[in-house]
Structures are given as C-alpha cells and as structure tokens.
Amino acid sequence: MEDIIYEEYEVLEISKEEESYKLNAVTKKVITEISLKIIVNEEELVSLLCLNQRQEELALGFLYSEGVINSFADVEEISYNERMLAVIVTLKEGILVNRQESLRSITSGCGKCFTYINPLKQNQYSIVETNTIYSVKTILDMMKVFMKKSKIFKDIGGVHSVLFYTPDYQVLNEDIGRHNCFDKITGILLKDGQLDLALNSVVYVSGRISSEIMTKIVRLGTPVLVSRSTPTSAAVRLAKQYNVTLLGYVRGDRGFVYTCPERLEI
Structure with missing residues (x-):
C-alpha cells in the first residue's frame, strides 16, 4: 500500500479584496504525522513522530546514530508492519541494546535535544578526518539548488529537508523532523552500502542545527x-571538538563559517 503523506481538509482561505476581507472555502493538503514504533529483538525501543515514508530507513539510521548498530550487516531481519505502525528489527546474535537507555518518545521538533554525546558510547564517535578541500562557491551554488529541490515542501509544506551530497551520489530526504531526515539518509546509505561516501560528503539542511543534529x-x-x-552554541562546540566544518545562515552568496575554515577554498 502506498504511504499516505498528506490528507485533504476543507478550510477557509482568507483573502483581501480592496478594503475588505473574505473567507473562501477551499481544499488544503495537510502533511501527515505518525508515531512510528521501533521494535528491536521483540522489545519496543522508541517511538518516533515522523512522516509516513521510508520507515525502515528511519529505523536503521536511528539505530546507527544511537550506536546500536555499526553496519547493515548487524541486522538479521527488518520489516515494516503497516497495521502496527512499527518497524520490527532482529539484530544478529551478540548485538544487544543497552537497556540503560529507557523507552523514549521523540517529537518532530527535536524533542530529545541532548547536548553531549553519551559517555558510554564515545568510542563510536571519531574526529572527522579528510584531506578534501571544498570550494566556497560550489557550496553556495549547491545550497541554491538544494533550496529548490524540496518537492513535498513546495506541494504541501510542513517539512524540513536534508541533502547528502557528493559529486557522484546524492540523497534528498524530507520529513516533519530534521533529525528524522538525517536518520533516513543514514539508513539509505547503510542499505545501499555507501556509508564510506560520508567521509568526503557535504550535507545541506534547511533548518536549525541543534546538538542532536x-x-x-x-x-x-x-x-x-x-x-x-542557525546552529546552537552546543552544536558549535561539538563541531569544534570533532573537527566538522560548520556553515550557517547560508543564503544566496552569503553565510557564516563557525568552525574549521581550513577545509574551505575561496
């Protein structure tokens, strides 16, 4: 069954004619939101509020981001149960979920919002190392292209968008939550066996950069x-700590470089 990403509602549209206002009956598309369960080894791990699209990729990306898995090979089986609105994951033998992490419900507005990386999993987060130099002009030009690519936003609204970019491989994703966009892209890279491309990639995002992102x-x-x-101050600190080049307020031919400018070529 095709994923339903919007519903239609009869609404009243406000318009102005000369000096008076009018209310006109129209049909308006409204973006959907579901509460997606991720069930791992027969236990519910988390509930994510998200767009009803790419559910398995979201689950995979979330598990990777949280340090539960390190590759797609860590997954024995994965399936989406539409009736339950749940992604059911069985991990390979010996790969366990840290039960110190309690069941959470993460909102579409980045409700988790932790500031620091879990000390128990710091060994899974490495300083970002690359010798690639990135052209500022290319980055600015690609941002202009990216801002025109968000089809769901143009048709319906109510979503964020993220673009994973290398010259030979690109993934665009849209969702009601920025963090979901990132996890879905990670899930796609895991499924496609393209995770290594991240080491020389640029990621573009339409919204704010929090520490979670x-x-x-x-x-x-x-x-x-x-x-x-804009980035938050916690995000800037993490970017400095882990050697990530962070640009914000990139609009047109302007922007700000917050960290690691040595990767950029003017």
Whole structure:
C-alpha cells in the first residue's frame, strides 16, 4: 500500500479584496504525522513522530546514530508492519541494546535535544578526518539548488529537508523532523552500502542545527555541514571538538563559517 503523506481538509482561505476581507472555502493538503514504533529483538525501543515514508530507513539510521548498530550487516531481519505502525528489527546474535537507555518518545521538533554525546558510547564517535578541500562557491551554488529541490515542501509544506551530497551520489530526504531526515539518509546509505561516501560528503539542511543534529553528523563522519539557518552554541562546540566544518545562515552568496575554515577554498 502506498504511504499516505498528506490528507485533504476543507478550510477557509482568507483573502483581501480592496478594503475588505473574505473567507473562501477551499481544499488544503495537510502533511501527515505518525508515531512510528521501533521494535528491536521483540522489545519496543522508541517511538518516533515522523512522516509516513521510508520507515525502515528511519529505523536503521536511528539505530546507527544511537550506536546500536555499526553496519547493515548487524541486522538479521527488518520489516515494516503497516497495521502496527512499527518497524520490527532482529539484530544478529551478540548485538544487544543497552537497556540503560529507557523507552523514549521523540517529537518532530527535536524533542530529545541532548547536548553531549553519551559517555558510554564515545568510542563510536571519531574526529572527522579528510584531506578534501571544498570550494566556497560550489557550496553556495549547491545550497541554491538544494533550496529548490524540496518537492513535498513546495506541494504541501510542513517539512524540513536534508541533502547528502557528493559529486557522484546524492540523497534528498524530507520529513516533519530534521533529525528524522538525517536518520533516513543514514539508513539509505547503510542499505545501499555507501556509508564510506560520508567521509568526503557535504550535507545541506534547511533548518536549525541543534546538538542532536551535530551528533548524527559526527557519527556519520561527514566533514562539512551547511545550514540555511542557525546552529546552537552546543552544536558549535561539538563541531569544534570533532573537527566538522560548520556553515550557517547560508543564503544566496552569503553565510557564516563557525568552525574549521581550513577545509574551505575561496
């Protein structure tokens, strides 16, 4: 069955004619939101509020970002149960979920919002190392292209978008939560066997960069993160700590470089 990403509602549209306002009956598309369960080894691990799309990839990316798995090979079986709104995952023997992490419900607005990487899993987060130099002009030009690519946003609204970019491989994803976009892209890379491409990639995002987003970038190993909006101070600290080049407020031919400018070529 095709994933339903919007519903239609009868609404009243406000319009102005000369000096008076009118209310006109119209049909409006409204983005859907589901509560997706991730069940790992027969136990419910988390519930994510997300767009009803790419459910398995979201689960895979989330498990990778959280340090539960290190590759797609760690997964014995994965399936989406539409009736339960659940992704059911069986891990390979010997791979366990740390039960010190309690069951959580993560909102579409980055409700988890931790500031620091879990000390118990710091060994899974490495300093980002690459010798690649990135052209500022290319980054700015690609941001302009990226901002025109968000089809769901243009048709319906209510979503964020993230682009994973290398010259030969690109993935664009949209979701009601920025963190879901990142996890879905990670899940796609895991499924496609392309995770190594992250080491020389640039990731573009339409919204704010929180510490949660930065931990996902560090875990993925992406050296350059570019946002149309602002980073938080915690995100900047993490970028400095893990050697990520962070650009914010990139709009048109302007922007700010917050960390690691040595990767950039003017």
